[in-house]
Amino acid sequence: MIGERWINLAVPLALLAVPLYALMADEPFTITLATRATILALAAVGLNIALGIGGLVSLGHAVFFGLGGYAMGILAFHAQNYSPLEIGPLTFAGTKSMPVIWLVAVIVSAMAALLIGALSLRTSGVYFIMITLAFGQMFYYFAISWSAYGGEDGLSIYVRNGFPGLNTLVPIQFFAVCFVVLCLALALNAMLRASPFGLALNAARQVPQRVETVGLNPMRLKLMAFVISGAITGLAGALFADLNRFVSPSMFSWQLSGELIILIVIGGVGRLMGPVVGACLFVALEHWLGGLTDFWHVWLGVVLLGIVLFARGGVVGLLTGKAGPHV
Amino acid sequence: MSEPILATHALCKSFGALTATDDVSIDLRAGEIHAIIGPNGAGKSTLIAQICGALAPDAGTVELLGRDVTGLSTQARAQAGLARTFQISALAMEDTVLDNALLGALGAAGNPWRLWGRVSRDAALRDRAMAALDRVGLADHAGTRTADLSHGQRRQLEVAVALTLAPRAFVMDEPMAGLGAEGSRVMTGFLDGLRQEAPILLVEHDMDAVFALADRISVLVYGQVIATGTVDEIRADPAVRAAYLGEEA
Structure with a gap:
């Protein structure tokens, strides 16, 4: 069996190797696929902090993904139309700068996560799942009815946003940006897990009554995890919108929330590389099986069933030989 | 008599028609082990839950170090110096x-x-x-x-x-539960020394341990404290013998 340290090293290297190979073989579409997998992995790394360490089964993480997407869409929309963005008495100029967009995406998603988390965390179990789902649907229908920003049709951004010193229209350069962000998020995840906060959060998932009895508030610990989690998923949403140069209400859809959970379960809940492995497999299946049949989700379901029944630790758990008892 | 470290005053809790805690006033003084005994369903766990903040009483107060903590959460009571152990390990x-x-x-x-x-x-x-x-x-x-x-x-x-x-006070819910004879003996020895550090409110079914450790014993039956006293007083109390110890004593 393989040590988890090796997996933590090998998985990012493998993900990096795919677009480098594609670059040499001159297959730009493969680079786009790898970028898509990288961004989905980033979104799932975010969810994995709430789900894997905190045990919060959020079926509403598409809210943050969508908010990140719309943060990008709205800012870039105003920039490409040279129209000012008016929020109440304040007027902002739109922007095509990725770092600024990311900052806005992270702040907006974190604030939304604080609000949604503070309300949702009063419940637990299936009620928590349902209330996060309900928030997701609220945002979804709001986006559909928001005609100023395209309503159901969404917003198209004609030119990808810029990053200082890079030409983001070159697929490999945009991949590099996404890959670095993913690595930073993974490092953050590993740091959190080992920190005093991570220890307390991990205990709050397993035995909340114990955490209370030592004088700590499990709900606040989970709320903090939910906010960090939402912020990372929001950042992924901004990148995803930039990848497609398009944002639409489907980024808020509950199917997307579900897919994020599915790819974490496939990769390994609570495992550092679980979301990355899951996202890569998901995109690979989507691409190859999707090319053979429109009903490729059936086969995804078979994979998921196999994992849930026979490999509770996901693919990473299977490789390390440790049946991760997480969640 | 010194100020008690932990005390309940006229604590009451009902679940529908069932009175689980009926006017319970007990106290825990510095340096002592105060054991709470009683048959199954006597309301021991309900009492502990109210003392530690997991359950709000219908009436009465809980005092820790002379301060009313009845309205405080579990974590605030823990911060104030109350440590509890669980009957079923919560780890x-x-x-x-x-x-x-x-x-x-x-x-x-x-x-x-x-x-x-x-x-x-x-x-x-x-x-x-x-x-x-x-x-x-x-x-x-x-x-x-x-x-x-x-x-x-x-x-x-x-x-x-x-x-x-x-902590300033321990509340222990059946620390001997499921321990063998040897384990029980080791734990008894350990708790014996611990009381000097902080007093222990001990809920326990193991009578050998209770009689070996307790400075005082309170007997809880149907939510009421029917007697409080030293080991010898409790052994001799006819009401206790009838209600609880019976053949066991």
Whole structure:
């Protein structure tokens, strides 16, 4: 069996190797696929902090993904139309700068996560799942009815946003940006897990009554995890919108929330590389099986069933030989 | 008589028609072990839940160190110096023994908001956790996954986590539950020495342990305290013999 340290090293290297190979073989579409997998992995790394360490089964993480997407869409929309963005008495100029967009995406998603988390965390179990789902649907229908920003049709951004010193229209350069962000998020995840906060959060998932009895508030610990989690998923949403140069209400859809959970379960809940492995497999299946049949989700379901029944630790758990008892 | 460390005054709690706690006033004084005994369903767990803040009483107050804590949450009472152990071990089973003790140390430090730095390399937390593990004899098992501990070792770890808090009072819910004769003897010896550090409110079914340890015993039957006194007084009390000890005594 393989040590988890090796997996933590090998998985990012493998993900990096795919677009480098594609670059040499001159297959730009493969680079786009790898970028898509990288961004989905980033979104799932975010969810994995709430789900894997905190045990919060959020079926509403598409809210943050969508908010990140719309943060990008709205800012870039105003920039490409040279129209000012008016929020109440304040007027902002739109922007095509990725770092600024990311900052806005992270702040907006974190604030939304604080609000949604503070309300949702009063419940637990299936009620928590349902209330996060309900928030997701609220945002979804709001986006559909928001005609100023395209309503159901969404917003198209004609030119990808810029990053200082890079030409983001070159697929490999945009991949590099996404890959670095993913690595930073993974490092953050590993740091959190080992920190005093991570220890307390991990205990709050397993035995909340114990955490209370030592004088700590499990709900606040989970709320903090939910906010960090939402912020990372929001950042992924901004990148995803930039990848497609398009944002639409489907980024808020509950199917997307579900897919994020599915790819974490496939990769390994609570495992550092679980979301990355899951996202890569998901995109690979989507691409190859999707090319053979429109009903490729059936086969995804078979994979998921196999994992849930026979490999509770996901693919990473299977490789390390440790049946991760997480969640 | 010195001021009690922990006290309840006329505590009442009902669940529908069932009165689980009926006008219970007990106190815990410095340096003593005060045992609560009573048949199954007497309301011992309900009483503990109210003392520790998991359950709000219908009437009455709980005082800790002379301060009314009735309206405080479980975590506020823990911060005020109350440490409890659970009847059924409530430990993070996936984590190591040291991690569980570190959680206690983190609670005692009161700040879980540091998001960076490895908790296992924090010397202050680690020393505190290891000292507690050492006292219950689990120092050699610090790296063991808690799920791999024996039942008796888990009971010891329960106590160790409480120790990391350096509390002013312990509330222990059946620390001997499920321990064999030898384990019970070791735990009894340990608790015997612990009372000097902080008094212990002890709910226990193991009568040998209760009679060996308790300075005072309160007998709870149908939610009411029918007697409080020394071991000899309780042994001799006819009401207690009739209601509870019966053939067992």
